[in-house]
Amino acid sequence: AQSVTQLDSQVPVFEEAPVELRCNYSSSVSVYLFWYVQYPNQGLQLLLKYLSGSTLVKGINGFEAEFNKSQTSFHLRKPSVHISDTAEYFCAVSDQVGSARQLTFGSGTQLTVLP
Amino acid sequence: DGGITQSPKYLFRKEGQNVTLSCEQNLNHDAMYWYRQDPGQGLRLIYYSQIVNDFQKGDIAEGYSVSREKKESFPLTVTSAQKNPTAFYLCASSPQPSGGRNEQFFGPGTRLTVL
Numbered sequence: 555a556q557s558v559t560q561l562d563s564q565v566p567v568f569e570e571a572p573v574e575l576r577c578n579y580s581s582s583v584s585v586y587l588f589w590y591v592q593y594p595n596q597g598l599q600l601l602l603k604y605l606s607g608s609t610l611v612k613g614i615n616g617f618e619a620e621f622n623k624s625q626t627s628f629h630l631r632k633p634s635v636h637i638s639d640t641a642e643y644f645c646a647v648s649d650q651v652g653s654a655r656q657l658t659f660g661s662g663t664q665l666t667v668l669p
Numbered sequence: 670d671g672g673i674t675q676s677p678k679y680l681f682r683k684e685g686q687n688v689t690l691s692c693e694q695n696l697n698h699d700a701m702y703w704y705r706q707d708p709g710q711g712l713r714l715i716y717y718s719q720i721v722n723d724f725q726k727g728d729i730a731e732g733y734s735v736s737r738e739k740k741e742s743f744p745l746t747v748t749s750a751q752k753n754p755t756a757f758y759l760c761a762s763s764p765q766p767s768g769g770r771n772e773q774f775f776g777p778g779t780r781l782t783v784l
């Protein structure tokens with residue numbers, strides 16, 4: 555079974571500064587990778603996903619992530635954050651479990667954007 | 670508007686009582702999932718269903734039960750056997766159960782508190 559590690563539980567950053575949220579996963583033959591965002595007391599919303607092809611994936615709200623197979627990483631980046639980006643971010647990997655593919659989530663990174 | 674609805678948003682229960690959380694989707698998705706979210710632990714899979722009248726245990730199924738009598742509905746019952754049921758519960762769905770390339774779509778969640 556897969557495991558997903560989000561290296562930082564809390565990331566404070568000033569408004570308009572760049573940010574990187576780190577995600578590493580355990581190796582597998584075939585994985586699909588996702589980043590989700592969760593605002594307080596809400597469900598999760600997909601930011602972006604990597605299925606195949608270009609290793610640089612662009613998502614909503616100006617976020618992007620880079621798939622690095624050799625380092626088994628899928629770090630999320632944004633060049634300039636806004637107050638409204640304050641939320642919890644989850645990295646997830648999809649792999650085969652029995653007859654189905656399931657998502658395994660990291661423990662989350664709380665991004666706090668400071669004025 | 671297509672989406673996933675969960676009700677109620679907040680739920681309070683006395684110890685020893687069973688309680689059922691509702692999850693309905695009108696996305697015509699085959700697969701549905703229940704997750705439990707605790708602070709600092711990410712999301713953990715309770716049960717999933719790939720098709721009507723079939724469901725499988727996830728990583729933390731003990732003390733929970735589900736049914737899938739209709740494609741659009743996947744209710745979760747938290748039984749009195751669940752030792753620590755206070756948590757945020759998220760329901761999700763995806764178009765193809767074993768495809769893996771499709772992301773999961775999440776409902777807004779139900780916060781259960783045991784008094």
